[in-house]
Amino acid sequence: MKHLIRLALGLFLATSLVGCAVNPVTGKQEIIFDSVAQDIETGKQNYIPSQQSQGGQYVVDPGLTVYVAQVSKKLAAVSDSPNLPYEFVVLNNDVPNAWAMPGGKLAINRGLLIQLEDEAQLAAVMGHEIVHAAARHGASAKSQQMVVGAGALLAGVAVATKKPEYGGLTVGALTVGATAWNSKYSRDHESEADVYGIKYMVKAGYDPQAAVELQELFVRMKDNQAQGWIEGLFASHPASQDRVTANKAEAAKYPKGGARNKEAFQRALSQLRQDKDAYKNYQEAMKSAKAKQYDKALSLVDSSIQQQPRENLFWELKGQLLLQQDKNKEAIAALDKSISSNPNFFRPYIYRGMAYKELGNSNLAERDLVASQRLLPTQEASEELGDIALTKGDRNTAAAYYQHVISGGGEAGERAKAKLQKLQ
Numbered sequence: 357m358k359h360l361i362r363l364a365l366g367l368f369l370a371t372s373l374v375g376c377a378v379n380p381v382t383g384k385q386e387i388i389f390d391s392v393a394q395d396i397e398t399g400k401q402n403y404i405p406s407q408q409s410q411g412g413q414y415v416v417d418p419g420l421t422v423y424v425a426q427v428s429k430k431l432a433a434v435s436d437s438p439n440l441p442y443e444f445v446v447l448n449n450d451v452p453n454a455w456a457m458p459g460g461k462l463a464i465n466r467g468l469l470i471q472l473e474d475e476a477q478l479a480a481v482m483g484h485e486i487v488h489a490a491a492r493h494g495a496s497a498k499s500q501q502m503v504v505g506a507g508a509l510l511a512g513v514a515v516a517t518k519k520p521e522y523g524g525l526t527v528g529a530l531t532v533g534a535t536a537w538n539s540k541y542s543r544d545h546e547s548e549a550d551v552y553g554i555k556y557m558v559k560a561g562y563d564p565q566a567a568v569e570l571q572e573l574f575v576r577m578k579d580n581q582a583q584g585w586i587e588g589l590f591a592s593h594p595a596s597q598d599r600v601t602a603n604k605a606e607a608a609k610y611p612k613g614g615a616r617n618k619e620a621f622q623r624a625l626s627q628l629r630q631d632k633d634a635y636k637n638y639q640e641a642m643k644s645a646k647a648k649q650y651d652k653a654l655s656l657v658d659s660s661i662q663q664q665p666r667e668n669l670f671w672e673l674k675g676q677l678l679l680q681q682d683k684n685k686e687a688i689a690a691l692d693k694s695i696s697s698n699p700n701f702f703r704p705y706i707y708r709g710m711a712y713k714e715l716g717n718s719n720l721a722e723r724d725l726v727a728s729q730r731l732l733p734t735q736e737a738s739e740e741l742g743d744i745a746l747t748k749g750d751r752n753t754a755a756a757y758y759q760h761v762i763s764g765g766g767e768a769g770e771r772a773k774a775k776l777q778k779l780q
């Protein structure tokens with residue numbers, strides 16, 4: 357018995373020695389098993405899939421991403437980890453949210469940008485997220501999960517129904533997706549990100565009062581907005597009056613004043629604000645489609661397209677609606693527009709592949725489905741590719757695709773299991 361106790365103690369001490377690292381921001385010793393190099397590799401591997409699963413990059417106005425990156429780089433330069441390979445993108449997502457992955461890979465949704473008033477508030481958002489990366493909060497959260505025995509993060513990407521509903525192709529958990537990291541940040545992580553985010557703002561020349569205003573905005577949004585918004589931003593960044601009070605106390609430690617740069621911010625967001633009604637109609641079209649009011653949805657999305665014909669999501673939704681009504685040729689024409697507007701987003705390739713498959717053109721269907729898989733592997737594309745391989749008599753390839761679908765679970769996994777059993 358004593359031998360077992362000594363052995364267990366030895367293993368614990370060995371784990372502690374291996375797993376201790378200094379938080380670059382606070383200087384405190386923490387249990388972190390991964391190295392900084394592993395952080396960087398984790399971010400590198402998961403940054404693009406995480407973007408894909410959350411709408412892809414916003415491409416209507418590339419200048420907005422350039423502007424966000426310029427502001428964010430000022431903050432990263434004065435952070436406690438200035439040498440991380442930082443990257444910043446604007447995601448084409450209506451939900452107000454922002455996130456950071458290990459290794460300095462950050463994103464902000466256009467749905468949050470449109471809620472902000474000036475550059476200082478943007479700096480408050482990005483400063484907070486930079487702290488998460490600089491302080492290695494993602495690696496710390498992962499290590500804590502390992503210590504308490506919660507197991508590995510979920511693997512696989514799940515995609516919804518055979519004939520998509522709106523906004524179908526619901527992407528599930530990635531191997532180390534942004535949602536997985538953010539949802540595991542502790543209250544202490546969030547508090548650290550608030551405190552040191554304000555510090556970075558001040559060092560970069562911004563008014564720390566903007567961080568207080570940001571938390572006040574989050575409280576108002578939490579009180580007023582729909583559940584989907586709460587599940588996005590507030591699941592990972594809980595809003596509360598306590599955080600408002602804490603930020604007020606922290607901001608009071610610094611001299612008053614600092615840059616707000618409201619005019620520069622308004623110029624940078626001019627296209628997004630101009631298209632505000634188009635995105636509102638798009639959201640209403642999605643709601644109408646879910647209610648199976650397809651004619652109304654089509655009218656709304658056509659209005660969005662008329663207002664902003666360069667938005668790939670609008671053309672994609674039109675393609676979905678036409679596909680749902682078995683208007684496959686018209687759907688392909690709309691999806692062509694979506695893909696030409698943003699060729700680096702996975703979803704319209706799946707829908708166009710499905711339309712080609714319905715028309716009996718398996719070669720073009722396969723081309724599109726494979727293209728979608730290169731951007732983001734999904735159950736839906738794998739199942740369709742398995743069906744195509746089977747019609748061509750390639751049983752081994754079909755079986756491999758079905759195995760991928762099975763690994764994702766859910767209804768699609770059960771369908772693929774039945775197909776594989778029949779094949780065998």
